[in-house]
Amino acid sequence: MNISIFGLGYVGAVSLACLARDGHKVIGVDIDPVKLALIQDGKSPVIEEGMPELMADVVSRQLVQISQDVEASLLKTELSFICVGTPSQANGSQDQTAVLRLAEQLGKALAKKTSYHTIVFRSTLLPGTVEGVLKTLLEQHSGKKDGVDFDICFQPEFLREGSSIKDYDNPPFTIVGANSERAHGVMQQMFGHLPGEYKKTDVKTAETVKYFCNIFHALKITFANEVARLCDGLAVDPFKVMDLVCADKQLNISTAYLKPGFAFGGSCLPKDLRAMQYVAKQADIEIPMLGHVLASNAVHLQQACQKILATGQRKIGMVGLSFKSGTDDLRESPLVDLAEFLIGKGKLLNIFDPEVSISKLIGANKKYIEESIPHIGDLMTTDIDALLADNPVIVLGLNDKALVADVCAKLTADHTLIDLVHLKDISMLKARYIGLCW
Ligand SMILES: NC(=O)c1ccc[n+]([C@@H]2O[C@H](COP(=O)([O-])OP(=O)(O)OC[C@H]3O[C@@H](n4cnc5c(N)ncnc54)[C@H](O)[C@@H]3O)[C@@H](O)[C@H]2O)c1
Missing domain, CATH: 3.40.50.720 (NAD(P)-binding Rossmann-like Domain)
Incomplete structure (x- = not known):
């Protein structure tokens, strides 16, 4: 397929190289001329294992073009991936400046498109953003209708920096939030070959899943680290403890206890949490996460x-x-x-x-x-x-x-x-x- 990728940071650059490797013709668009110049020279704009070789290969085979022209890039392609940054603002809110500006430009470009186009948002976006402000901008500036003249999807990206290419090729699953079977058809054609199930969902759920996957990872790391601090205070080896905790695939590393429901209780969970909180208090060990579970x-x-x-x-x-x-x-x-x-x-x-x-x-x-x-x-x-x-x-x-x-x-x-x-x-x-x- 002819694909345009907007934003060539970690997500965009790795996607560009992998999609070109898989036989697609890809145009990479960014506002940063330094990144574009690097790619033009067959160099990777991000430090990632395997990227220098892959980028050199796909650029030398003329599978990749670079551009700063949003309109021309959209018009030359059938499918666009949006991978611009969505960093935190000082107050913690999401800075959507880049994606909002881009949606306006994409809308204006869509106005000139005579054939169907699929727009896939891969940037992490707060739930509701795609079908709210982004869809509105695309429709307003194109004068066209989502679901009729074009389709919008949200496909969360699960790659991890440091192992991006491996993660791109081995995702846990491919989640696509879309409102049309036509869009799913395009996306299944693109990603159906990957290991991991292709999961169809609505756009807002797809946006939300990305957040709770990341938050779950943060929670797991914090759990292991709070356990380690407590074990340290108790003179117990935290690695032995966590290895055994992780060895239980029935209750611990499983879907058990991960369904929303009512509050927990019973004769064990609250009592044992309180006992460890007391141990922490006595030993001056701070465990802010475990300390707030009962609250x-x-x-x-x-x-x-x-x-x-x-x-x-x-x-x-x-x-x-x-x-x-x-x-x-x-x-x-x-x-x-x-x-x-x-x-x-x-x-x-x-x-x-x-x-x-x-x-x-x-x-x-x-x-x-x-x-x-x-x-x-x-x-x-x-x-x-x-x-x-x-x-x-x-x-x-x-x-x-x-x-x-x-x-x-x-x-x-x-x-x-x-x-x-x-x-x-x-x-x-x-x-x-x-x-x-x-
Ligand atoms: N980095 C990761 O491991 C990772 C993983 C999953 C999801 N994500 C999400 O993917 C998105 C991109 O992340 P990243 O780390 O690749 O970001 P990044 O900051 O490395 O790159 C973003 C790129 O977008 C470009 N850009 C900004 N405005 C643009 C515009 N109007 N047109 C074209 N390009 C523009 C910037 O110049 C930059 O090169 C974010 O929403 C992030 O949360 C990142």
Whole structure:
């Protein structure tokens, strides 16, 4: 294909060299004449393993042209990649000056184009930027319509400086956010050969994923480093610890615990976090990230409290009380905290939890309910039908499949359902639906 690349920093230069290597004819555009001169001489504008050889090769085979002319470059090509910088401003906000200016120029160039064109944004952009301001600029300045005369896509870039070419050839996946099958057709033709699945999504999700991949990496590094500081204080080898932490592919290095849901609780997680926080305090070790995990969990609980209060109803039915489905353990259950908060706000509660109801009569939890939370034990019912009939607001905190199906089938248009577990399918639900943060 004939491709134009706008912005020849790390992302643009590596893309230019790799696309040319793969047999495409590429025009590289930048406002920096030094970068253009380097490429013209067959030299790489960025220091990257393999780039000097690759750039020399593709330039010598005349697969690459360079230009400062946005319009001519767009008109000569069918596909454009936008790779200009989007640095931080002093206040942390994203500086979009380059991409906004470029979108205006691209729009003016598109006005003169008589055939279909695909514009792919690869710069990291705040969610909503492409379909908001960039699409508007392109349409305004071209007088044409996205999805009709041209298509816009967002394809997050996952290369890492230092191993860019390897990462370009071995991405974990290829994510393309687009609104048209025509654009996906072009992109699959370009990148379908790469290892890693080609994933279609909407534009805003693609923009967002890039942020949370990077933030997750930052979080993982910080986790390992805070663990190391704590281990240092405890005279334990952090490498032995983290090697073993990483050896667990079921719970640790896996998708476990990575689905949005309700606050965590139970007899282990909060207790063990607090114990390590105390170790840190005693040894003067700063662990700002781990030290704020419980505070973040409390904020999440408050989110549920606020959503329930916002219904303005006094009578509330809670389905679930234990800290997770399939157990009767009430120790540090966030649903118990939620119930206590609502009682404190003068709400009238009914609570249904089949596991807890049994343990209210027998088992280890009987004593806990009678001695520690008798005020909550008294609000429990074993009659789900009565709970649904008596309460206009139902808080779903249990994820038992059969119970969820039964509750959902019995809810009426007079109910409001506050979903803390993320129901998979709400299409048949008659009640007003409020998700925790979805
Ligand atoms: N560097 C990385 O490892 C990496 C990885 C993934 C995503 N990203 C994202 O990709 C984008 C580019 O990153 P980078 O590190 O390659 O940036 P960079 O700063 O190295 O390069 C950006 C280039 O854009 C050029 N430019 C600015 N305005 C222009 C215009 N109007 N027309 C043409 N060129 C123009 C600049 O002269 C510069 O050469 C950023 O949004 C970044 O967040 C970077």
